[in-house]
Amino acid sequence: MSLWSDFLTNDKRLIYKWKHYFPIHEHHFVRFANRDVVFFEIGCDEGGSLQMWKRFLGPHARIIGVDIIPGAAKFAEDQAEIRIGDQSDVQFLEALVKEFRPPDVISDDGSHIMAHVNASFAAPYPLVSRTGVYLVEDLHTAYWNEYGGGLRHSDSFIEYSKGSIDALNADDSRGALEPSAFTRSMLSMHFYDSVVVFEKGRHRPKDAPEIGIRAHPK
Numbered sequence: 481m482s483l484w485s486d487f488l489t490n491d492k493r494l495i496y497k498w499k500h501y502f503p504i505h506e507h508h509f510v511r512f513a514n515r516d517v518v519f520f521e522i523g524c525d526e527g528g529s530l531q532m533w534k535r536f537l538g539p540h541a542r543i544i545g546v547d548i549i550p551g552a553a554k555f556a557e558d559q560a561e562i563r564i565g566d567q568s569d570v571q572f573l574e575a576l577v578k579e580f581r582p583p584d585v586i587s588d589d590g591s592h593i594m595a596h597v598n599a600s601f602a603a604p605y606p607l608v609s610r611t612g613v614y615l616v617e618d619l620h621t622a623y624w625n626e627y628g629g630g631l632r633h634s635d636s637f638i639e640y641s642k643g644s645i646d647a648l649n650a651d652d653s654r655g656a657l658e659p660s661a662f663t664r665s666m667l668s669m670h671f672y673d674s675v676v677v678f679e680k681g682r683h684r685p686k687d688a689p690e691i692g693i694r695a696h697p698k
Contacts, residue, residue: 530555
């Protein structure tokens, strides 16, 4: 069953998401289905999405919901554990990684405040498994002043992500940009309406082989 079909037939806890997110989530998360996966969801809301991820990812998944509201603890159930804390608290996030192991997936559906989104990414992203995924949704708030954003605002996570494109391509900058740990660990970045996805992966030496018969000899 697709995530969208699961959503449409949901009769358990409330799930609240924009419709166009479902194909994005499914595209980037489906490879983790039925595997021993550790999945962090920042922001539990009504607890329905935790149950949705459990159904989608299968019986081997370990779902960890993170929320600052103590009442979210009631959403804990088989395969879904809850930890209460501030998503911008670096020590709290690092402790989660130490407790559960480096996550394979992090989905940030938390406060959507730019300072919190930036802090959440900076702390656990380097600790995500080497082929893991970090997804940030509801980034329309990156353009809203009341969330610490605004068009081309320096503190906007959208602006940070734009800069990360250069870091992804640092090897090709002819020395203008020093390759970083981000360069070495990032396989791809994906931009959607209100969503940015970072996919880590193994890097191999770059080459461009020529195969076949050249029509016009050099």
